[in-house]
Amino acid sequence: MYTTKKPYLIDAIVGNSRFLASLGRTGRMYRLWWPHIDYPQHVDEIRGGLYIEGTSSGTTWFDGEEDGWRHEASYVPRTNMFKTTAVSERFPLSVDTVDYAVPGEDFVVRQYTFTNRGEAPVSFRFMYYSSFRSMETPFYHTTQFEEAHDSLMHLRHEYIFSVSSSNVCTGYQAGAGVWENAQSGHLNGNGIDMQPDGALCWHIEKLAPGAAVEVPVYIAAGQTRAASQQSLAKAKSQPHTYWYEFTESYWHRFLNDAVPAPGSRSDIREMYERSLLAMKLMSDEKSGSVVAAPEFDEQFSRCGGYSYCWGRDAAFITTALDRVGLTELSAKFYEWTLTAQDPDGSWQQRHYHDGRLAPSWGLQIDEGASIIWGMWQHYLQVQDEAFLQNVWPAVERGARFLTGYIDAETGLPACSMDLWEERFAEHTYSAGAVFGGLTAAASFAERLGQPELASGWSLAAERIRQSIGELCWNEEKGAFYRALKLAVPEAAYREAQQQGLRTSVSVNAKGYTTYFLEHDPIVDISLIGISVPFGVFPADDPRMVRTADTIEQYLTSPQVGGIKRYENDHYIGGNPWILTTLWLCHYRIHRGQYAEAKSLLQWAIDHRTAAGLLPEQVDKQTGETAWVVPLTWSHAMFILAVSLLAEHGQLD
Structure with a gap:
């Protein structure tokens, strides 16, 4: 049978x-x-x-x-x-x-x-x-x-x-x-x-x-x-x-070895502990890699698969593990990253447990940048000089790759796939991640007595900050552009030209043409990332304040609440996600908007599964689980939200 x-x-x-x-x-x-x-x-x-x-x-x-x-x-x-x-x-x-x-x-x-x-x-x-x-x-x-x-x-x-x-x-x-x-x-x-x-x-x-x-x-x-x-x-x-x-x-x-769940609420404690337990199961004992989710679509009938290690997801996950004292899991993951780095210093989109390349849609520049950023977050937690020495060669190669991947025209990281693996462009979020990665690399270099490298990488990060500020603000929507130089089909390019929008083309060495729109104005939750966690701009920067409010206005799901990824999202019906909702929660905490943050946290708790796991998506009509159980990134964002609220003395 x-x-x-x-x-x-x-x-x-x-x-x-x-x-x-x-x-x-x-x-x-x-x-x-x-x-x-x-x-x-x-x-x-x-x-x-x-x-x-x-x-x-x-x-x-x-x-x-x-x-x-x-x-x-x-x-x-x-x-x-x-x-x-x-x-x-x-x-x-x-x-x-x-x-x-x-x-x-x-x-x-x-x-x-x-x-x-x-x-x-x-x-x-x-x-x-x-x-x-x-x-x-x-x-x-x-x-x-x-x-x-x-x-x-x-x-x-x-x-x-x-x-x-x-x-x-x-x-x-x-x-x-x-x-x-x-x-x-x-x-x-x-x-x-x-x-x-x-x-x-x-x-x-x-x-x-x-x-x-x-x-x-x-x-x-x-x-x-x-x-x-x-x-x-x-x-x-x-x-x-x-x-x-x-x-x-x-x-x-x-669980007893981890930092106890803060506060007195039983629902938060149960969700906190279930998140730690789930993240442990998503960490491979032998290799140290961390997978996004247990595979559930092995025939690739509705998606490209989830049982792989994404460096970006894992950077958020290990940061959460470090916050709760489970630093050995994080250390083992970063040991694994040394096996997955390409000779040129890049980390590709996703990998198998053994560091070999997994099926891919192409380079996501934020992946490697997030790994370097996560390495520094781990070092700040453990203050382990041996870890510093062990990862330094990979950090140096990775930072050199990032600085070599800059578009001279815009000052932003050159085109790559976005964090959702759907678009090829110079993405604002990806630029924020590269800023975070280079800033972290500069901190490594400073700590190891390499002031010239530290200065060069800090300068490269500052140029990215300037470019984001000068080129990526969309006053019309009151939010940052999602991207510059968005690759589109020729028909969309021709239509944009007729509408008077700015466009461009590039022709590669074999004569193939790529068509670009100058701006991608779609509101996307990932724009929060240039402030939280990567710190390009502080949370109270007026443009970040307006961006967050625009995100809440445009992306709140009207029937069940929660935050969608972006305008007109069609993946699995365009539902609100747990991690996106918690991402906005993180920002609200940094802004001191604790009532709003607690409401977003409660939404995530209310939409856990019957067994207490956090899915990726919640059905926009029914509020029931819609896709991927459990998503490790969702659990990490919950841990980070609870930890941030506790640090600000705002957990009941």
Whole structure:
């Protein structure tokens, strides 16, 4: 059975920074990554069902909504462990499932508890169907039952997963026909097949009314058969209650090591802690890279993918981690950036966990600039001279690249893709990021006794500030232009000429023409970035004040509130985003407009998911989650907002 469609929106993530799994509110595991959190993904479909003896209905799959199954789901408090309860009026059994990955280990625990809610004993079979298509391919898989380990092994190349329980199974099947047989409740004992799927079952006899039975299922991983079997043996070496308590204690310690949530409000504390927990899962344990979100559109049907490391996102995320004292995660990320930098000093748009280039729309000059800025923010937090020395060669190469990427005509960074990866131009936000990166590089140079470099980079940053002030202000709208030299199709160029707008063209060495509009007047939330966080202009600069007010006027979603990215945004319907709303919140805090800032913060809290995660977007009509769960940048912006309010003594 091959599932060709998985949901875009998921309800929970669990993991241990080497495993990452995404789950629905019914307890279904839709995706599983290992040994890195971005690639490869292995699960095709995993289902849990009950075949209740004495009925003729076949197997009922309790991790779905068929047969009247209703579900309640939530995180175990202060952990990355997700609990689902399934109940159906048609059946006497209820099912509790707790999913978690054990810290530091190569196995996931799926802890099932079956409770007889009826008035008579119940005999049943727990059916566990699993289909692994490692590396997202249908080819070259083997599924095998290993009697010596009482396990179902899924194998492809260097990815081997052993599925078993502490309870000895009573039935198994590998390969052809397994889904149909699992539905009928009768597995045929086939031991091996070059197919990706198999099933196990456990027969429970006469469970008494009010009684419960536990069947923990382990998914153990290894890059060889022996390693997978060793991981499974480790899982079975302790009672599942041991792993539960071990994992729960780990997450409690993780939170206790961070700066406590400020203020007294329980909703802020819960969202603060959930943000820290989510950001930890988005940080790869082995490489240190930080991904934007768990992948959910592996077919690239509606977007270009999210399970990559963007330097810009990560700079905001690590700044948030540093603010709450989780500096080791930030340090590991910046160690990773040294592996991802190109020889010319640039950092490209996005990368895989190992620093290799990911699919791209082209250079975003703000990415590398943000990394250098983030490095300095980290140094300010930790004051670690060894860190300073370690990153300095990358900072120097990066700053030289940035100073060499200036358009002599405008004094701004030359054309690149904008932060939303949609337009090619000289973007005001990107110029602000380069200002921030060069200012940070100058600070590094000053600290390391390189005054000439420090002076040169400071001068380059000041020239960018002057160019933004002189060329990028749009008095007509009362906001900065989004960009200069905006590349457009020829038809748009011709239309602009007819309207008397300023235009230009460039012809490359091969004779191809690019058409430009002189100004992009669209109001965009990213214009806040030239003040917060990059400091080109202070928050109380009259132009920034007007820009922020114009943003709020133009971009507030009329029905549900929240701030859109920009005028006439069409991506996924043009919805308000969590991070954009919190970006304006940051600015309002810097302006001392605390009531307005708190209102924006509350909007983000009010639009978290049922499990307490922050999405990317909120539907502009319904207010429901619209896209990407969770978005790591959203959680980082929440942490930064709360920290800023606390610094100003403005949290209740």
